[in-house]
Structure formats: structure tokens, C-alpha cells
Amino acid sequence: MKTTPLTAIHEALGAKMTPFAGYNMPISYSGLKEEHHQVRNSVGVFDVSHMGEFIIRGKEALDLIQKVTSNDASKLAIGDAQYTCMPNNAGGIVDDCIVYRLTEEMCSDGEQAFMMVVNASNIEKDWAWITQANTFDTQLINISDQTALLAVQGPKAIEAMQPLTGTDLGGLKFYTFSKGTFAGIDNVLISATGYTGAGGLELYVSADKAAELWNAVMEAGESFGIKPIGLGARDTLRLEMGYCLYGNDIDDTTSPIEAGLGWITKTKKGEFISRDTFIKQREEGVSRRLVGFELPDERRVPRNGYPIVDEEGTTIGQVTSGTLSPSLGYPIGMGYVKEAYKAPGTTIYVQAGRKNLAAKVVRPPFYKGAEGK
Secondary structure: OEOOOOHHHHHHOOOEEEEEOOEEEEEEOOOHHHHHHHHHHOOEEEEOOOOEEEEEEEOOHHHHHHHHOOOOHHHOOOOEEEEEEEEOOOOOEEEEEEEEEOOOOOOOOOOEEEEEEEOHHHHHHHHHHHHHHOOOOEEEEEOHHHEEEEEEEOOOHHHHHHHHEOOOHHHOOOOEEEEEEEOOEEEEEEEOOOOOOOOEEEEEEEHHHHHHHHHHHHHHOHHHOOEEOOHHHHHHHHHHHOOOOEOOOEOOOOOOOOOOOHHHOOHHHOOOOOHHHHHHHHHHOOOEEEEEEEOOOOOOOOOOOOEEEOOOOOEEEEEEEEEEOOOOOOEEEEEEEEHHHOOOOOEEEEEEOOEEEEEEEEOOOOOOOOOOO
């Protein structure tokens, strides 16, 4: 099992550690509910150093990005980031990821540079996928093992972290980034992409500086009551926003059109993998859709794999993610249902053993007090 550069710190803090995506990761420290509210109301810090990072640079770097991703990276200016996905040849999703348009200082004349951030469980698969697609004048560099990543999230995150850097953190718009000195550490990439809906920033740093950065972040946030947060709360926070989790809500068998990710599937940008499939799906429609649903009158949590049925008990879909929302106090979930049941307000039923739990289709985010998009 792999570790991050901060594993010893998590263990010293008494974190509950468990295997996740092949890594020994902190799932909780003081408890999921408490950590969830900490991020929603104040500030918390996650170790997400298990994520993968690839540098893509060269004269045809953009061409490679455009080929393997569904969104239109040509729209990115230096300092912009973009949520996107990598389709496979059958119209499924190899992975969802974030592409950063880097400065060109590390390149020769006429070259471009990007960083792609991928899910930890897919690092090897994604690397192989991009490598086999690279028929361009482009160099690929896997910096995953050399890179650590902290996510400082919550409405007080910006104020708490501002003393550590000369970068105007409040001026970072959603899905933009800057590189600079942070906590006395040079060449830190500071971004505002988020996965919690609570505001905040992400800090990419050399792995050998991870502990130094963690300690500085905790010290700067002390007067704001900063707490370390585990991946358990990260999951409930993202689900309240309706953000997809790879392996649950999207995978190699799900189309971005089915998953409600048509907004990152730019078929008019030119050729890319499975473009014709997505054009056809838009023209002819799809048979299922990923929807959000809530169960305000229930306490039992819908789990991944539970069947979704109609009033007569006929199977119409399946749950992909579910939790008891700490912010709302009742269960919420996401799942695929037949096209006819996708409209907000539609009543569906989650089959939990012998009981069918009544649920209502809603359009995320579930928690309307959350920030983000």
C-alpha cells in the first residue's frame, strides 16, 4: 500500500487510516459529521497527495490535450484551469480530470505546457491511455510521486491563508491558479477549483516540502480553528454539491452525456476520441440519465448498487452514490434512471432490502448554501 508524504503526520494525529485507491489514507480524525461542518462553516485541510499529476509540454501539447479530452482546452489562457474528462473509444469515461494551462517558461520557443490532474485510482491507466494517444511532438512527464497536494477548504480558508503568500488569494477566480511563494516555499501552484462547494484553494508543492507546508497551514489557521479533515467528509461534501466521483457515478461504461456532463463535451471543437458517439447521443438521445435525489422522510441511506424502481416495483435504474447529508439531516443520493424519470420532482423508489424508500428527483446542488458551481 502506498503512502503520501504526510502519512506519519496523520498517524500522529490519531487519524483513522484505511486503504483508498491503493494508498493508506486518513478517512477521519474527529468524526465525519464534525469534520463536514468544520469545512462548511470554517476551514479545514485535506491531504489529497494521492492524486496524479502529468506534465504535457511541447509544440503540439494542445493537440494531444484536445484529442484525449472532451472539453475545449484551446479556450484556456495561461493561469486557467478546466474540468474535463477523457473518453474511451466506446464513449465511456477513462477518467475525469482537471487541465491547467501553465506558463511557458519551462518550454522552448513555440511550445506550450499543461498539467493534468487525475484520480489516484487511475494514475497508471490514465498514463498508459495518454501515452498511446501521443502521436504528437509532445513530451509527457509523470510527476505524481514528486508532488504533494493540500486542499484548504471552507469560507474562512482565504482569510486564514493570505498571510502566508503575496499572491492575492481573494482575487483567484473559480478555476484559475497562480504560481508563487507560499509559506516561504517557492514554486507552489495555488488554485481555486474546489471539490467541496465551500470555497478555498489547493496547494501543489514538491513532495519533500509537504510536511513543511502542512505545518505552516495548520499554524496560520490556528486562530481560525482549522482542523485536519479526512476523505470521509470530502465525500459527503462533494455529494451535497452533486459532483461526480469516478468509480461510482462515472466510469468506463458511462457516457458524459448520460452523466450530465454534456457541458464539458464540446463536439464542435473538432476531432477527439468518441466525438461521433457523443454527436449521435445528442441527436438521438440516451436511454438513461444520472440524477440527484433526496429522501427527506427517510433515515436509511441509499448505497451504491441499490436498485431504483418505479411505483410498481419495476427496476428503472441503480444508485451510484448516497449518504446521510450532514447539512440537511436526511439522505441524498445520485443514480442512473431511465430517461422518462429524470425530471426534477419525479418520485422514484430506492430498493433497500424488502423496503422501497420513496425519493424525489432533484437538481443538485442539494445544499443550496454551498458555494461553487
